[in-house]
Amino acid sequence: MAVSTIYSTQALNSTHFLTSSPSSSTSKQVFFYRRHQSQTNRRFNTIITCAAQQTVVIGLAADSGCGKSTFMRRLTSVFGGAAEPPKGGNPDSNTLISDMTTVICLDDYHSLDRTGRKEKGVTALDPRANDFDLMYEQVKALKSGIAVEKPIYNHVTGLLDAPELIQPPKILVIEGLHPMFDERVRELLDFSIYLDISNEVKFAWKIQRDMAERGHSLESIKASIEARKPDFDAFIDPQKQYADAVIEVLPTQLIPDDNEGKVLRVRLIMKEGVKYFSPVYLFDEGSTISWIPCGRKLTCSYPGIKFNYEPDTYFDHEVSVLEMDGQFDRLDELIYVESHLSNLSSKFYGEVTQQMLKHADFPGSNNGTGLFQTIVGLKIRDLYEQLIANKATAPAEAAKA
Amino acid sequence: MMSATASHGGVMMLPSPSGALQHQRPPTVTGSDMFRVRRKEPRGLRLVVAATAKYKGTKMREEKLSEMIEEKVKEATEVCEADVRSEECKVAWDEVEEVSQARADLRIKLKFLNQDPLESFCQENPETDECRIYED
Numbered sequence: 001m002a003v004s005t006i007y008s009t010q011a012l013n014s015t016h017f018l019t020s021s022p023s024s025s026t027s028k029q030v031f032f033y034r035r036h037q038s039q040t041n042r043r044f045n046t047i048i049t050c051a052a053q054q055t056v057v058i059g060l061a062a063d064s065g066c067g068k069s070t071f072m073r074r075l076t077s078v079f080g081g082a083a084e085p086p087k088g089g090n091p092d093s094n095t096l097i098s099d100m101t102t103v104i105c106l107d108d109y110h111s112l113d114r115t116g117r118k119e120k121g122v123t124a125l126d127p128r129a130n131d132f133d134l135m136y137e138q139v140k141a142l143k144s145g146i147a148v149e150k151p152i153y154n155h156v157t158g159l160l161d162a163p164e165l166i167q168p169p170k171i172l173v174i175e176g177l178h179p180m181f182d183e184r185v186r187e188l189l190d191f192s193i194y195l196d197i198s199n200e201v202k203f204a205w206k207i208q209r210d211m212a213e214r215g216h217s218l219e220s221i222k223a224s225i226e227a228r229k230p231d232f233d234a235f236i237d238p239q240k241q242y243a244d245a246v247i248e249v250l251p252t253q254l255i256p257d258d259n260e261g262k263v264l265r266v267r268l269i270m271k272e273g274v275k276y277f278s279p280v281y282l283f284d285e286g287s288t289i290s291w292i293p294c295g296r297k298l299t300c301s302y303p304g305i306k307f308n309y310e311p312d313t314y315f316d317h318e319v320s321v322l323e324m325d326g327q328f329d330r331l332d333e334l335i336y337v338e339s340h341l342s343n344l345s346s347k348f349y350g351e352v353t354q355q356m357l358k359h360a361d362f363p364g365s366n367n368g369t370g371l372f373q374t375i376v377g378l379k380i381r382d383l384y385e386q387l388i389a390n391k392a393t394a395p396a397e398a399a400k401a
Numbered sequence: 402m403m404s405a406t407a408s409h410g411g412v413m414m415l416p417s418p419s420g421a422l423q424h425q426r427p428p429t430v431t432g433s434d435m436f437r438v439r440r441k442e443p444r445g446l447r448l449v450v451a452a453t454a455k456y457k458g459t460k461m462r463e464e465k466l467s468e469m470i471e472e473k474v475k476e477a478t479e480v481c482e483a484d485v486r487s488e489e490c491k492v493a494w495d496e497v498e499e500v501s502q503a504r505a506d507l508r509i510k511l512k513f514l515n516q517d518p519l520e521s522f523c524q525e526n527p528e529t530d531e532c533r534i535y536e537d
Contacts, residue, residue, distance in 0.1 A: 064502045070513060087521040091458070114496065121488030123495035155503040156462055158496075209505045215471030220497070223481070227494035362513055 054391050055143045056384045057172045059179030059192040061239050063202070063232065070362040071195075071373050075173065076101045077358060078377035089164050092154045102169035106176025107153045109135040114158025125177055125231040132182040135174075139188050142168045171384060180239040191277065191383055193376060194243035198250045199225075204261025241315035244274045245379070247372050252325055254303035263303055265325040266368025268375070272311075272318040276386040279320040280343050280375055282309035286320070291340075298336050301329050305337070324368035331357070337371075344375060345382035352378070455517040458531030459507070462518075466504040473497045 060071070076083040076098045083096040083103060094105030111131040112120060122129050138148045149163040180186050180194070197205070203225060210216040240246050245268065252263040270279035282289045288310040294300035305326035312321050322341075328334045331353070338344070338352045346352055355374045356365055364370035454460040477493035484490060510516045517523075523532035 064498075064505075070509065073514065084516065085518060085521070088525055089521075091518045091522045114499070118492055118496075121492055123491055124499060125495070155499060155506075156466065158499075206501075210470075210501050213467060213470050213501065213504065215467070215474045216501070220474045220478070223477070224494040224497050224501075227477075227481070227485075227491050228498060231491065231495075 054388055055145065055168050055170065055172050056190045056380075056387055057139060057143055057174065057188050058380060059185075059189040060173060060175040060195070061177065061179050061193070061236070061243065062175070062195040063177070063197060063236065070359070070364070072096055072103050072173070072175065073362070074355070074359055074370070074373045075377045075380065076103070078355060078374070078381050079171070086164060090152055090154075090161055092156055092161065093152055093164055094155070095150075095152075095164065095166065097169070100169065101171040101173060102166060103173040103175055104150065104166065105153075106130070106135065106174055106178055107155070108151050110153045110160065113153070113160050123228065123231050125228065125235050127178065127181060127235055130178055132178075132185065135178075136182060136184045136188075138166075139172070139174060139185055142166065142172050143188055144168075171380070177236055178239070180242040181235065186242055190387065191245075191274070191380060192243045194240040194246045196240055196246050196248045198248070200251050200259065201249050201261050201264065204251075204259070208261075241317075244271045244277060245269065245376055246314070247369070247376070249369060252303065254306060254325055263325075263327055264367050264369060265323065266372055267321055267323040268368075268372040269312075269314055270320050270322070271314075272320060276383040277379060278343050278345070278382075280322055280341055280379075281320060282307060282322060282341060285342070286311055293333070293336055293340070298333060300326075300333060303327070305333065307337070322372075324371060326367070328366045328371075334371075345378045454511060454535050456519045456523055456531060457533040457535050458519045458523075458529075459511075459517050460535045461531070463504070463507055466500055466507065469500045470497065470504060473500055 062071075072083055076096070079098065079100040081099040083098040083101065085091070085093050086095055086097055094108060096103040107124070109131050110117075110124065110129055111134075112122065112129045117124065117126075117129050120128070134151075138150055141148050145168045147165055147167045150166045151163045152161040153159075154161045174185075174189075179189070180192055186192070203222070206221050206225065207218070210221050211218075248267040248269060250265045250267070251261060252258055252265050254265075255263055268280070270277070272279065282291060289308070291307040291309075292304065293307070294304045303326055305324065305328070308321070308323040308325075310321055312319050328337075334353045334356060335350060338346075338350065341352075344352060352371070352374055355377070356370055359365060359370070362370065364373070454463060473493065473496050477490070477497050480487075480493045481490040507518070510518060519531060523529075526532055
């Protein structure tokens with residue numbers, strides 16, 4: 001439950017407090033109505049500004065901290081505009097800003113820098129290396145429309161640099177290892193996503209990522225994954241039970257004994273009953289469907305495409321799971337698939353395809369990772385628009401009372 | 402890769418970033434110019450244009466990160482010889498991961514997003530050493 005802070009204004013003669021109705025408890029809303037204007041009070045004016053701010057907060061959890069630049073680009077491009085680092089600031093800033101969204105890297109809330117972690121013997125995955133109090137305070141402030149001076153963790157030097165000023169955006173995305181770890185921060189999230197990469201795929205991706213570096217070998221990559229696994233399993237993995245949507249990335253089942261990790265099986269696990277979020281479905285909501293689009297109307301090249309949709313339970317929650325195994329080879333395959341999916345929250349026919357094409361060069365553009373990231377982007381837009389519409393009607397209702 | 406021409410790593414929607422590439426092609430008139438032309442492009446040349454740093458400062462960061470990866474892998478291998486389950490071993494490999502990811506992020510920014518992290522800093526401070534244009 002969100003906690004509402006009420007600012008008192010003893011200087012004014014008569015003031016009414018109208019708080020938001022219980023239904024819109026996900027973000028705080030304080031509405032002031034004055035009968036007599038005695039004197040202009042700066043603090044009072046500031047509070048009116050706060051009440052107008054509708055920041056939607058999205059959490060994204062992933063292993064490689066804030067490396068999800070292409071995921072972020074996909075998410076933010078649904079709203080239009082490119083997400084870029086803050087202009088004129090620290091060039092090692094991890095923050096991305098576009099018209100509607102600001103993406104904050106949670107590594108900025110490290111309480112220990114690289115040297116500090118070495119001394120204490122804790123990895124970055126360990127909660128002891130992170131300042132959750134500060135994370136909570138600042139996310140709460142941004143959500144209420146208050147700008148914050150957020151620290152910067154410099155990944156090159158491993159030091160904590162001077163803070164940067166972050167203005168409250170319309171949509172705030174907090175990305176990193178621990179967005180859902182702290183309960184108070186969890187409460188502030190309007191929507192949360194967990195990117196769950198299976199061990200085999202993680203290994204394959206890290207090989208692709210690191211093999212070109214002269215310092216690395218197959219052994220070093222393997223050793224690094226193994227060494228981080230205990231902390232990862234203890235601190236990061238459990239967060240997935242709290243996520244509204246989990247994108248699970250697994251090796252394909254279409255090619256026997258494939259270990260290259262190039263063809264992927266991706267599952268979009270969507271929690272049922274989340275406010276403003278209606279899961280995508282195939283053909284018939286709540287039923288179980290297995291679908292291979294390749295056939296007479298659509299020719300696909302090897303290994304083809306296979307879809308699955310079914311209701312399931314995930315950590316005691318009811319969920320709907322949409323799964324795609326295989327790859328898109330051509331534009332018409334993507335359009336064909338899009339035309340058979342329902343509840344996409346797209347604004348026009350072919351919007352998903354258009355968004356995928358915009359970033360055709362990004363990794364994952366030809367499989368479920370790109371497809372589901374794009375769909376999640378549309379869902380977030382839908383959630384945002386519903387939240388805003390809801391907030392707009394609530395004060396009108398309260399004023400009538 | 403999604404591409405009508407099936408060219409490796411093909412970016413079919415975006416115009417070519419470098420004027421230099423124009424000179425390589427014979428002039429063609431049709432609307433599918435961009436597609437056909439991209440197939441003929443020498444792949445190595447286009448990758449160089451898309452994936453390298455623009456400013457000296459960024460190039461220095463790339464090299465520094467690559468060196469750090471090498472150093473830290475050596476360190477981790479040594480530390481873990483004693484006890485592979487010790488805290489020191491975990492922390493050492495975590496550092497390797499952190500630096501490897503930072504290196505990859507920089508590569509992604511330059512290659513896919515065409516953003517040199519020093520871009521806006523160098524607009525304001527073009528005279529600093531870091532902001533000298535990197536020449537190969």
